[in-house]
Amino acid sequence: MLTGLLGGSFNPAHGAHRRISLFALEALGLDEVWWLVSPGNVLKPVAGMAPIEARFASARKAARGAPIRVTTVEVELRTRYTVDTLRKLKRRYPRRRFVWLMGTDNLAQFHRWWGWRRIAREMPIAVIARPGYDAKAMASPAMAWLRRWRRRHSQDFIGAKRSAPALIILRFDPDVRSATAIRAADPYWHRRAEHAHQRDMLTHRAILPAPEARAH
Numbered sequence: 001m002l003t004g005l006l007g008g009s010f011n012p013a014h015g016a017h018r019r020i021s022l023f024a025l026e027a028l029g030l031d032e033v034w035w036l037v038s039p040g041n042v043l044k045p046v047a048g049m050a051p052i053e054a055r056f057a058s059a060r061k062a063a064r065g066a067p068i069r070v071t072t073v074e075v076e077l078r079t080r081y082t083v084d085t086l087r088k089l090k091r092r093y094p095r096r097r098f099v100w101l102m103g104t105d106n107l108a109q110f111h112r113w114w115g116w117r118r119i120a121r122e123m124p125i126a127v128i129a130r131p132g133y134d135a136k137a138m139a140s141p142a143m144a145w146l147r148r149w150r151r152r153h154s155q156d157f158i159g160a161k162r163s164a165p166a167l168i169i170l171r172f173d174p175d176v177r178s179a180t181a182i183r184a185a186d187p188y189w190h191r192r193a194e195h196a197h198q199r200d201m202l203t204h205r206a207i208l209p210a211p212e213a214r215a216h
Contacts, residue, residue, distance in 0.1 A: 005101060011183070012062075012179055019175050056195065104127055120146060
């Protein structure tokens, strides 16, 4: 099983998350995509961060009917950094191959993530272009390091899936929807989220409050 991993706060999840996931799924020939709803992110302000139960509920709703599994597995894994999450997922699911998915907004600050070079060595990375972030991403320290492993075509990237580092940048019609805009228009969206008696779509465990924020 070839699985794309899309991590994030999903505060809230929305149609653009779904759209980029389905685009990556088709472009890279993925079997499914997992949305890793993070306990928290130290690179983002705590103020305005909805409880993980509400964020999971919004992601589950946005993913409905698609080959997307929504999970808070990082809470169970007790990992603080993305690189540790990826390593533990690879050990837990040895029969799967993984591709890390992220937007150009994350590529622009990727060099600030703990062990970001080790992340690149753990699995191939597919970057989805986002409006307004391309210039910063292309000029970022991380891109300067990753550029030597950039693949220009999906076919070349698919052939590199068993080795890393490997990078591809996927471009498609931009989707301007953002969680920031949704929160600005409706700051109390999470109060209406139906999140009672939820179960993780990957581990099947009950969704419980996160103990602490997670770092990148």
